Amino acid sequence: MLRTLFLIGIVAVGPLFAADTPASVDFAWPNLTDFFKQLAGKIPAPVKVFRLKFDRDGKVDLWIQDPARRDHIDSWEYDHGEIKGPVPVKFDHYPSVQALDHHVIELTTIDFPRLPGMLASAREKLKMPDARVFLVELERGDSHGMLTFSDIPIWTLHLDSPRHDGRVEFDLGGKVLNVDKD
Amino acid sequence: MSTRTSCYGLALAIASGAALADTPTAPAHPLQDPAALKAAFATRIGHPVFVLRFGLGEHYADALTQNAAASDEFDRFQAIPGQPMAEGEPQKAGGIDCRQKIAFADLDLAAGARALAQAREIAAGNGYKPPENIELGADVFCKEFGWRAILLAESDQMLQIVWKPDGSAAKAQQLRDDHWAKVDMKALQAGSAKPAAPATKPELPQVAGDGRRHNFLDGIEAELARLAAQVGTPLAFKHIGIGATQLSVDVFPPATRKRVATWLFDDTGGMRLWREDETIALDCNKPFGAADIPLKHLPELIAAAPGLIQSMPEAAVKSVQITRGVFCNAPHIQIQVEDDRGYGDIEYDGKGKLVKAEVR
Numbered sequence: 001m002l003r004t005l006f007l008i009g010i011v012a013v014g015p016l017f018a019a020d021t022p023a024s025v026d027f028a029w030p031n032l033t034d035f036f037k038q039l040a041g042k043i044p045a046p047v048k049v050f051r052l053k054f055d056r057d058g059k060v061d062l063w064i065q066d067p068a069r070r071d072h073i074d075s076w077e078y079d080h081g082e083i084k085g086p087v088p089v090k091f092d093h094y095p096s097v098q099a100l101d102h103h104v105i106e107l108t109t110i111d112f113p114r115l116p117g118m119l120a121s122a123r124e125k126l127k128m129p130d131a132r133v134f135l136v137e138l139e140r141g142d143s144h145g146m147l148t149f150s151d152i153p154i155w156t157l158h159l160d161s162p163r164h165d166g167r168v169e170f171d172l173g174g175k176v177l178n179v180d181k182d
Numbered sequence: 183m184s185t186r187t188s189c190y191g192l193a194l195a196i197a198s199g200a201a202l203a204d205t206p207t208a209p210a211h212p213l214q215d216p217a218a219l220k221a222a223f224a225t226r227i228g229h230p231v232f233v234l235r236f237g238l239g240e241h242y243a244d245a246l247t248q249n250a251a252a253s254d255e256f257d258r259f260q261a262i263p264g265q266p267m268a269e270g271e272p273q274k275a276g277g278i279d280c281r282q283k284i285a286f287a288d289l290d291l292a293a294g295a296r297a298l299a300q301a302r303e304i305a306a307g308n309g310y311k312p313p314e315n316i317e318l319g320a321d322v323f324c325k326e327f328g329w330r331a332i333l334l335a336e337s338d339q340m341l342q343i344v345w346k347p348d349g350s351a352a353k354a355q356q357l358r359d360d361h362w363a364k365v366d367m368k369a370l371q372a373g374s375a376k377p378a379a380p381a382t383k384p385e386l387p388q389v390a391g392d393g394r395r396h397n398f399l400d401g402i403e404a405e406l407a408r409l410a411a412q413v414g415t416p417l418a419f420k421h422i423g424i425g426a427t428q429l430s431v432d433v434f435p436p437a438t439r440k441r442v443a444t445w446l447f448d449d450t451g452g453m454r455l456w457r458e459d460e461t462i463a464l465d466c467n468k469p470f471g472a473a474d475i476p477l478k479h480l481p482e483l484i485a486a487a488p489g490l491i492q493s494m495p496e497a498a499v500k501s502v503q504i505t506r507g508v509f510c511n512a513p514h515i516q517i518q519v520e521d522d523r524g525y526g527d528i529e530y531d532g533k534g535k536l537v538k539a540e541v542r
Contacts, residue, residue, distance in 0.1 A: 071493075072523060088522040090520075090522060090523050090524055091523065091524045092525070092542075093524070093525075093542050094525070094542060162272035163254070163255060163274060163275055164254070164274065164276065165276055182274065182275060182277075
């Protein structure tokens with residue numbers, strides 16, 4: 001049942017990230033449908049995300065909580081169809097299980113199809129219409145368990161152009177939280 | 183080849199020829215013709231700018247500019263003598279830390295060329311290597327905008343001469359013992375301000391090891407005994423750092439607490455004095471001796487440490503430090519352990535009693 005729910009969650013990602021989707025001119029969006037399908041065969045639902053990163057080359061680094069050992073975080077990497085993991089994540093300071101339980105974000109609550117809209121919004125807010133995305137990150141803004149004023153999951157889109165670097169933060173619903181331009 | 187293709191090729195050739203005709207060429211001898219160099223930059227830039235930095239030499243020149251009409255547009259232009267000048271390269275606004283500048287119209291490249299010639303005369307007269315170029319810009323503190331030449335001596339001593347942007351009011355300073363000291367320009371021009379001969383550093387003691395592989399986590403008694411014999415007095419420790427393949431021992435030299443010597447042992451048992459420095463006044467400079475720490479039991483304490491944190495069953499020892507700590511208490515032994523996912527800290531007091539064992 002849990003696995004079924006997980007698959008239902010990733011099917012929702014399909015329209016944007018399916019393998020047969022033409023390559024976006026905006027960003028090398030990774031094929032998350034394929035990644036999550038492969039992942040579903042290796043770990044049980046619900047998948048709890050500590051951190052998610054897409055880089056400019058379309059590689060994904062997903063840190064998730066081990067459901068069998070909630071004090072453990074593992075990294076799963078996805079590179080154009082190939083999945084690699086789990087690789088233990090080493091912390092300078094071991095977070096407590098309570099901090100990890102609070103920090104993680106359930107995968108099914110992440111609305112991936114909002115991302116292209118966020119990218120358009122980021123370019124507009126930064127006044128950088130030709131900027132390229134070089135990194136997309138998702139993580140709760142609680143500084144690894146320490147409560148902060150931004151204790152919510154935050155998407156951060158990093159963009160650059162020949163003259164400027166920019167960063168825009170969004171909440172899971174796509175609302176702009178912060179705009180920063182160098 | 184079809185007629186259409188030929189016409190297209192001809193049009194392309196004419197277009198690129200026209201583009202080349204508009205491209206300025208840097209003068210073959212920029213130091214001898216600074217006006218031509220400035221004119222080439224002006225044509226290449228093509229709009230009013232400020233100059234934040236200008237590098238000038240006979241083999242190369244470059245300018246960092248700010249668009250006068252758009253203050254966050256920065257570009258770098260380069261000139262190679264006799265070559266067509268390429269378009270400017272956009273620079274990241276966030277990477278420009280210092281925005282001291284002059285208007286391009288005020289850029290006096292003849293002053294820069296004169297200053298470079300003067301710097302080379304000073305170098306020749308005082309035993310420095312001739313500088314290859316000179317640079318207009320602000321100093322590292324984003325102050326004092328001017329032409330700046332750096333002269334290096336064989337001994338790595340450094341002399342800096344700075345002129346105002348119009349080439350006047352030269353002043354010089356030399357880097358001595360990590361601080362800048364003023365040097366009289368008249369003395370430099372007279373060739374009587376040669377750099378001091380470098381102080382010869384004494385050879386630091388070094389003793390070869392026995393060639394056996396040492397693991398210092400298995401004990402350091404023998405090494406400390408060798409060090410005591412080398413120093414000639416009982417050891418007055420400030421800090422002992424132990425790793426599997428390296429042992430570092432900070433000791434106060436006999437009869438002083440104002441200096442500290444660091445001795446290193448490698449995994450072949452080789453021992454050398456690495457450095458000797460003045461102590462820092464606010465540090466704990468109260469020595470401890472071999473009798474203040476459980477040297478004999480150290481191997482057992484270290485070996486037991488990884489098993490003291492139950493949630494890290496695969497942990498291994500990463501390092502061991504013996505020190506009085508920042509509060510200058512009795513010496514204690516801190517052992518850092520690690521596994522694939524993090525670190526743990528174990529602490530024993532000077533008698534070998536466990537004080538703490540916890541995940542970090």
